[in-house]
Amino acid sequence: MEAIECLRTRRSIRQYDDRPVSRDQIETIVDCGRLAPTGRNEQPWEFVVITDADLRARLAEITDFGPFIATAPVCVVVLCQDTKYYIEDGSAALTNMLNAAHALGLGSCWVAGDKKAYAAQIRELAGAPDGYLLVGLMSLGYAASGTSASKRPLKEVLHWEALGGTAKKTDEE
Numbered sequence: 001m002e003a004i005e006c007l008r009t010r011r012s013i014r015q016y017d018d019r020p021v022s023r024d025q026i027e028t029i030v031d032c033g034r035l036a037p038t039g040r041n042e043q044p045w046e047f048v049v050i051t052d053a054d055l056r057a058r059l060a061e062i063t064d065f066g067p068f069i070a071t072a073p074v075c076v077v078v079l080c081q082d083t084k085y086y087i088e089d090g091s092a093a094l095t096n097m098l099n100a101a102h103a104l105g106l107g108s109c110w111v112a113g114d115k116k117a118y119a120a121q122i123r124e125l126a127g128a129p130d131g132y133l134l135v136g137l138m139s140l141g142y143a144a145s146g147t148s149a150s151k152r153p154l155k156e157v158l159h160w161e162a163l164g165g166t167a168k169k170t171d172e173e
Helices: 003-009 023-034 053-062 086-103 119-125
Strands: 045-050 074-081 107-112 132-141
Touching: 003 086, 023 045, 023 074, 023 086, 045 053, 045 086, 053 074, 053 119, 074 086, 086 107, 086 132, 119 132
Parallel strands: none
Antiparallel strands: 045 074, 074 132, 107 132
16 A cells, blocks of 8 residues: 555554454564654664453453454554653554554554553553553454544645644645
C-alpha cells in the first residue's frame, strides 16, 4: 500500500475475527515501531507482545475503554523508560505500528495508557521493571467489520499564519 493512501485510510478497529496473525507480521509491525523518530535518539521503548488469551482478557478487564483487546488475537503493550520525551517517543512508535498494521491488511486500535489509573497494573502484568512507563496498548488482528468513523475536513483544521487564519489560495485556484 502506498504511504499516503495508508495514512488517509487507516481507522481504529475494535472488532476482530478469529484468524491468527503470523509471527512474521507481528515482528514487521514492531520493527516499524522501533524505527520511529525519537528525541535525542534515546529509543526508550520496549514492546511486549501478548497473544495468550487469558492475559489479553485480563488486560481487557483492567482497561476502561479496551474490552475488545480480549477478542483481538494480539495486544502490543508499549512501554518506555522514564525519559524526558518518553510520551512523544512512545506515541511515535505506536503510530508507526498502527500504520504498518494497516499497510499489511490488519486492523488495530490504540488504547490509552499513560495517564490512566490502571497504568501500574498493566506495567506489572507486562513484567516491566521500575523506571518504565506505560504509553499505550495496541490491539491487533484481522478486522471483522469496517469502521464508519469520519475525520474532520482539512478546511476545518488547516490554518495559515495563525489559528483562525483563512485558507491560502493555491496556484491552481
